Amino acid sequence: MAATDKACTITRVAITKKGRAGIFWNTDFAFTGGSVKPSVGLIGLGLMGRPIAANLLKKGFSLTVWNRTASRAQDLVSQGARLVATPHEAAAASDVLIMIVSDPPAVEQVLWGEKGAFSGLRRGSVLVDSSTVSPELARRSAAACAERGIEYLDAPVTGGTWGAEKGELVMMVGGAAETLKRVEPIFGAIAKRWFHLGPAGAGQTVKLAMNLLLALEVEALAEALALTTAGGVAGERLVEVMQSSMGRAPVLDVKAPLLLERKYPPSFPLRLMHKDLALALDLAKQLGVSLPAGSAARDVYAKILNSAREDLDYAAIGRYWDKAAGA
Numbered sequence: 001m002a003a004t005d006k007a008c009t010i011t012r013v014a015i016t017k018k019g020r021a022g023i024f025w026n027t028d029f030a031f032t033g034g035s036v037k038p039s040v041g042l043i044g045l046g047l048m049g050r051p052i053a054a055n056l057l058k059k060g061f062s063l064t065v066w067n068r069t070a071s072r073a074q075d076l077v078s079q080g081a082r083l084v085a086t087p088h089e090a091a092a093a094s095d096v097l098i099m100i101v102s103d104p105p106a107v108e109q110v111l112w113g114e115k116g117a118f119s120g121l122r123r124g125s126v127l128v129d130s131s132t133v134s135p136e137l138a139r140r141s142a143a144a145c146a147e148r149g150i151e152y153l154d155a156p157v158t159g160g161t162w163g164a165e166k167g168e169l170v171m172m173v174g175g176a177a178e179t180l181k182r183v184e185p186i187f188g189a190i191a192k193r194w195f196h197l198g199p200a201g202a203g204q205t206v207k208l209a210m211n212l213l214l215a216l217e218v219e220a221l222a223e224a225l226a227l228t229t230a231g232g233v234a235g236e237r238l239v240e241v242m243q244s245s246m247g248r249a250p251v252l253d254v255k256a257p258l259l260l261e262r263k264y265p266p267s268f269p270l271r272l273m274h275k276d277l278a279l280a281l282d283l284a285k286q287l288g289v290s291l292p293a294g295s296a297a298r299d300v301y302a303k304i305l306n307s308a309r310e311d312l313d314y315a316a317i318g319r320y321w322d323k324a325a326g327a
Helices: 051-056 070-078 089-090 104-112 137-146 160-166 177-190 203-230 234-242 248-259 270-287 292-309 314-325
Strands: 009-010 030-032 040-043 063-067 098-101 124-127 151-154 167-176 191-198
Touching: 040 051, 040 089, 051 063, 051 070, 051 160, 051 177, 063 089, 070 203, 070 314, 089 177, 098 104, 098 177, 098 234, 104 137, 124 137, 124 177, 137 151, 137 203, 160 167, 160 248, 160 314, 167 177, 177 191, 191 203, 191 314, 203 270, 203 292, 203 314, 234 248, 248 314, 270 292, 270 314, 292 314
Parallel strands: 040 063, 040 098, 098 124, 124 151, 167 191
Antiparallel strands: 009 030, 151 167
């Protein structure tokens, strides 16, 4: 489904005894098409969150932000965002609250912790979790939302920092199709495509599978470069051949230069890829699926992560073969 920048409005509707009435944002408002946009909250201003916030502001959304390190929000405040002191305040100010934080413990703290988002989200609001976590945590979050009359989507993203900056992310969505329809105008500000993959947790399942594949592709490229250079052929020639053959993959356009130059600025941090591999392997164990290549790759990524002194891109896995070759 191609994303579009759709306008929206807020319209009063009747509320049933259960406090629910069709498509709505707050307890007495419904979201349709028009000129007034819903208020958006964003929790998490890391490598992905900050450009996502900037694009929401560019598209005219009223934006409230919270980040554990408040100083990271100052440039966004100068662009029109409102900075608050707690997740509770961000949630209370928002028709739609988006989270994009580092890991499952961070999600749990933001939602259930002291002054957490669940204490502020209103009945009829929407929670979108774009963090990468386990499908089980996504389903638990969805159940907690349902108890409170809140709509929920797990919507992890891919595209790296460059995709976030351009507003060209791809989103993998789990949850109700009706809820997705409601937030499409917001997704259109930050993504070029989104895929509805099933109920809550489905987005996280596909995201973990995809990151498993990306981790293996880059690990295999690092191995192939090590083999080529040991055989006396420049790594650039291997990449040139691959990009003209069945071996071509878009991820190589981005990661091959990092491996060849041995410079690894963190577009997708190594620590997060290692975390995602662990989540994928945990899911595989729960489902009774064997992932021998994924398990081996996770061990190699762990060795580089444990020896790193700074935040690196996951392409830094190439250092494993640099060490083996004495480079």
